Amino acid sequence: MIRNVRNNRIFNTKCITQYINYSSTDKPKVDLHQRREELMKRGLPKQKPIEGVKNIILICSGKGGVGKSTVSVNLATALKLANPNKEIGLLDTDCFGPSIPLMMNLRSKPYVTDDKKLAPLLNYGVKCMSAGFLVEKDAPIIWRGLRVMQGMETLIRHVSWGSIDYLIVDTPPGTGDTLLSLIQNIPINGVILVTTPQSAALEVTKKGAGIFSIVKIPIIGLVENMAYIDCPSCSTKINVYGKGTEKLAEELQCNLLGTFPLHPVISKSTDEGTPVTVTDTSSDLSKTYQDIARKVTHFIENEKSYVK
Ligand SMILES: Nc1ncnc2c1ncn2[C@@H]1O[C@H](COP(=O)(O)OP(=O)(O)O)[C@@H](O)[C@H]1O
Numbered sequence: 134m135i136r137n138v139r140n141n142r143i144f145n146t147k148c149i150t151q152y153i154n155y156s157s158t159d160k161p162k163v164d165l166h167q168r169r170e171e172l173m174k175r176g177l178p179k180q181k182p183i184e185g186v187k188n189i190i191l192i193c194s195g196k197g198g199v200g201k202s203t204v205s206v207n208l209a210t211a212l213k214l215a216n217p218n219k220e221i222g223l224l225d226t227d228c229f230g231p232s233i234p235l236m237m238n239l240r241s242k243p244y245v246t247d248d249k250k251l252a253p254l255l256n257y258g259v260k261c262m263s264a265g266f267l268v269e270k271d272a273p274i275i276w277r278g279l280r281v282m283q284g285m286e287t288l289i290r291h292v293s294w295g296s297i298d299y300l301i302v303d304t305p306p307g308t309g310d311t312l313l314s315l316i317q318n319i320p321i322n323g324v325i326l327v328t329t330p331q332s333a334a335l336e337v338t339k340k341g342a343g344i345f346s347i348v349k350i351p352i353i354g355l356v357e358n359m360a361y362i363d364c365p366s367c368s369t370k371i372n373v374y375g376k377g378t379e380k381l382a383e384e385l386q387c388n389l390l391g392t393f394p395l396h397p398v399i400s401k402s403t404d405e406g407t408p409v410t411v412t413d414t415s416s417d418l419s420k421t422y423q424d425i426a427r428k429v430t431h432f433i434e435n436e437k438s439y440v441k
């Protein structure tokens with residue numbers, strides 16, 4: 134044992150030589166780099182699966198209003214139609230603009246189970262949970278900071294999902310607290326990025342995508358939304374926002390899973406809570422969703438060796 138004169142503490146010599154170097158002034162010098170890494174590791178929450186949920190797919194974008202919720206709803210329902218024996222869940226984590234209650238035509242409040250969890254609401258065979266279910270229909274959600282995190286905790290940890298094969302998670306735009314909290318807390322199989330072909334959307338999508346390579350979450354692919362309008366009188370394709378999604382897919386080394394036009398059927402069906410994948414299964418729009426659903430299940434089943 135030795136006695137440190139400066140603060141009169143007693144150290145075990147064997148232990149002390151492992152990580153303290155003495156300087157000329159006899160001041161203990163800790164390996165700061167190693168120490169910082171240890172502290173960071175300790176500070177990061179451990180990812181914990183959501184009870185009963187086997188696979189989690191995030192639907193993300195850089196910009197708002199590009200169609201994340203529309204894609205989430207239609208993908209979830211398409212997955213259910215393609216896999217009637219599988220359980221599909223849809224979790225809406227956009228606390229400030231929850232769209233799932235409207236788009237899935239779900240208005241009631243979830244009941245609380247015996248173990249004090251929220252029971253998801255069911256429509257079109259898909260189990261749904263949304264921050265929108267937790268407040269009055271027309272009430273604004275005025276949450277900030279800690280309250281948002283509490284809301285997220287409720288949505289992630291206090292929902293009685295039962296058994297879920299695929300959980301589609303609709304997220305708010307960008308790489309804010311909600312996305313970081315999802316990434317840090319739950320194991321995510323892959324991400325689908327939704328974008329319009331407009332430079333403004335593509336740029337932020339590319340920027341935001343960087344986070345997934347840092348945390349090593351695979352990008353399943355891009356969904357290009359509102360890519361063109363089919364002129365009703367001459368059937369010409371009008372590219373409203375330009376072209377550029379394929380180039381972005383190349384840059385991100387991921388697949389372009391599907392392209393959707395700007396189409397009144399889509400906006401009407403989301404407003405009425407009747408997803409086009411359910412109401413018109415033989416339409417081209419539905420078929421594109423069915424194809425994306427097939428690619429997603431293929432990705433999950435062959436996670437490591439995904440090919441187009
Ligand atoms: N392909 C489309 N054609 C027409 N309207 C669309 C299309 N995709 C989405 N919309 C509409 O655009 C609005 C924004 O879509 P939404 O899915 O809520 O975007 P986000 O979740 O990214 O904010 C919704 O009102 C939706 O009905």
Ligand SMILES: [Mg+2]
Pocket residue numbers: 201202203227230232303304
């Ligand atoms: Mg949305």
